Amino acid sequence: MASFEALIQGPTGIALRDSSGQPKYEQLRDFVAQQIEQGQLPAGEALPPEARISETLGIARSTVRQALSTLEREGLIRRIHGKGTFIHEQARQRLQKGQDLFALIIPETSAGFYPSLQMSFEEAAAGFHNQVIICNSNNEIDKQGNSILQLMDLNVAGVAIVPTTNPPTPAFHVRQLRERGIPVVCCSRPIEGVQAPLLSIPFEEVGSEAGKLIREAGHQHVLFLTGTKSDAGTAYEIGFRQALGPRVQVETYYGTNPNPDVTIQEAELAAELERQFAQPAPPTAIFASFDSLAELAFVLLSRLGLRVPEDVSLVGFGGSRRQGALTSRLTSITVDEAKMGHEAIELLEQMRAGALPLTCHEVRMMPLGVSEGRTLSHPKKKSELLT
Structure with missing residues (x-):
């Protein structure tokens, strides 16, 4: 030598x-x-x-x-x-191990569209003969930071990340990866102060599409549920209100715990639903910003003796791959999470090969759809409620 x-x-x-x-x-x-x-x-x-x-x-x-x-x-x-x-x-x-390894950092691995995103990410990586490591941040900034340090130690080939929301992901998390020449793709939402490819969910449009479904069904008093205060939650509400119009009464619930495990919010949400449906004229429809939150609302409504959709309609938001007895039943706005996973790998490969710079700021909007389900119907008239 x-x-x-x-x-x-x-x-x-x-x-x-x-x-x-x-x-x-x-x-x-x-x-x-x-x-x-x-x-x-x-x-x-x-x-x-x-x-x-x-x-x-x-x-x-x-x-x-x-x-x-x-x-x-x-x-x-x-x-x-x-x-x-x-x-x-x-x-x-x-060095050789890192070249074969792509990483996906997500806030949840068992609910919403994240399992399907993980599956499509792994499928696309396999097409390039790469392995995948999945990191669950639980929407916790410290846990996400520790994952990034471990990925740098492994010298991975690229990282796709669904950033934390509360508090938001700081720019230096991505800068640390960039200093090692590791490409990064943001999924769902951007990171402030960072130029990186973004596979974006149009959150305001999601709210708008949910509002249109509920308005067309004839509801005049509705409830909006979201997990915690965030830019995405605000965008959902803006689109939702605009689609419903000024004549529809909108109640809002923002949870206080940023953890994506909705069971942590069960007691808080149960109290809110009990309060809402104790009113003389309660909401007749609910839009929940994530399918797992909609599923929890479904269970809690049944405990109150309310039937979905006979007594109250329920609309969620999640992935286009509808799995599970309750998820497949939900009426939901959907995002193509399979497309997101495949395009994340495509962009990482292009940056890795030098075809795109690490600071590429390309934005791709993920297409939305509707899963009709069975949880949305017209509100009952007063005469029907008395019979």
């Missing part, structure tokens, strides 16, 4: 350029990683001191230090005090 200095100065060596648009420390980091991957720098190989690399390449010592620090964080080299810097024993395996 050639020494590190021989590799630098040889015919396939490195010439660090200001004109490349890539910082010099990143160019040096990429060169070292490439030599490790190709087997030119084997495990245990000693690297020259910073000063000698700096002199050989004609660059600042601080640039060399920054490149080596990046390689150390990635687990590709290790520094032993008093002895020097060496190629890590597992460096090549880490």
